[in-house]
Amino acid sequence: MKNVVITGSTRGIGFSMAKEFLKAGCNVTLSGRSEAMPEAAHAELASYEGKYIYIQCNVQEKASLHNLWDASMERWGSIDIWINNAGQNTPHVFSWETGETYTANVIKTNILGMIYGSQIAAAGMLKQGHGAIYSMEGLGSNNMIQVKTILYGTSKCALTYFMKGLARELKGTGVIAGRLSPGMMLTDFITKNPDGEQSEVITDEKFRKIFNILGDRPETVAKFFVSKMLSNNKNDTQIAWLTNRKAAWRFMTAGFRRDRLI
Ligand SMILES: NC(=O)c1ccc[n+]([C@@H]2O[C@H](COP(=O)([O-])OP(=O)(O)OC[C@H]3O[C@@H](n4cnc5c(N)ncnc54)[C@H](OP(=O)(O)O)[C@@H]3O)[C@@H](O)[C@H]2O)c1
Numbered sequence: 476m477k478n479v480v481i482t483g484s485t486r487g488i489g490f491s492m493a494k495e496f497l498k499a500g501c502n503v504t505l506s507g508r509s510e511a512m513p514e515a516a517h518a519e520l521a522s523y524e525g526k527y528i529y530i531q532c533n534v535q536e537k538a539s540l541h542n543l544w545d546a547s548m549e550r551w552g553s554i555d556i557w558i559n560n561a562g563q564n565t566p567h568v569f570s571w572e573t574g575e576t577y578t579a580n581v582i583k584t585n586i587l588g589m590i591y592g593s594q595i596a597a598a599g600m601l602k603q604g605h606g607a608i609y610s611m612e613g614l615g616s617n618n619m620i621q622v623k624t625i626l627y628g629t630s631k632c633a634l635t636y637f638m639k640g641l642a643r644e645l646k647g648t649g650v651i652a653g654r655l656s657p658g659m660m661l662t663d664f665i666t667k668n669p670d671g672e673q674s675e676v677i678t679d680e681k682f683r684k685i686f687n688i689l690g691d692r693p694e695t696v697a698k699f700f701v702s703k704m705l706s707n708n709k710n711d712t713q714i715a716w717l718t719n720r721k722a723a724w725r726f727m728t729a730g731f732r733r734d735r736l737i
Pocket of ligand 1: 482483484485486487488489506507508509532533534535560561562563584588611612613614657658659660661662663664665693
């Protein structure tokens with residue numbers, strides 16, 4: 476039984492991972508920017524009362540992440556797995572058309588928040604003598620460039636560099652660092668723009684076609700990630716859901732996957 480902290484776990488893959496960890500008997504700290512977790516999320520976790528807490532945490536603020544660590548330590552006594560999952564996207568426009576707030580948010584959340592979270596988790600885990608830190612990769616982690624998504628891609632490219640470097644720095648300490656690579660998932664991140672309105676990409680025929688072939692529901696990916704994280708004790712691991720092999724197979728069998736998600 477492990478104690479787990481997940482940033483950005485009010486919905487999407489973060490929430491699905493929280494649920495999977497709870498199913499596996501772990502204690503979980505969920506978090507997000509709101510003061511309270513959405514009622515629907517609480518209702519879904521009703522059978523795990525006492526096994527989870529919700530802590531408000533905006534990863535853009537280091538003090539907020541410190542509080543997330545401290546409150547989790549106070550509740551669980553130690554933290555075995557810390558996941559930097561909170562992430563934001565920008566509107567689907569060229570980089571030079573992206574507003575200042577969107578530009579700052581994607582960098583502050585996906586890079587700064589992930590670095591602050593890792594710094595706090597690494598320092599705390601080194602003190603307790605063990606632990607694993609994971610961060611959520613995304614488009615850009617493999618250096619792929621997609622126009623109108625390059626600010627997000629820049630952030631995930633940096634995330635991967637940082638996590639590989641962190642793993643190197645932690646070598647031989649008993650604390651490990653790794654990356655989670657989810658592929659494409661049907662979450663608000665895809666279906667909505669950063670302001671919460673329906674995203675224009677999901678009405679794009681080409682995007683829908685590819686998404687229906689390669690995409691998955693977050694619950695499916697979470698199940699895979701959680702079982703891998705619970706058995707992993709290797710440093711510098713990438714736990715990848717949508718491998719090149721799986722993607723090739725999906726394309727070969729694409730005829731069976733029409734309209735399956737959006
Ligand atoms: N969906 C995909 O296809 C896909 C693909 C590759 C990678 N990813 C990555 O997966 C991660 C989760 O994405 P998702 O698809 O599950 O998205 P999502 O459904 O939009 O969920 C995003 C989560 O992040 C939280 N969040 C956003 N900004 C935050 C901040 N400043 N501080 C704390 N929490 C914050 C949100 O919580 P509140 O709104 O409650 O604060 C929410 O729980 C992200 O890192 C994303 O880049 C997603």
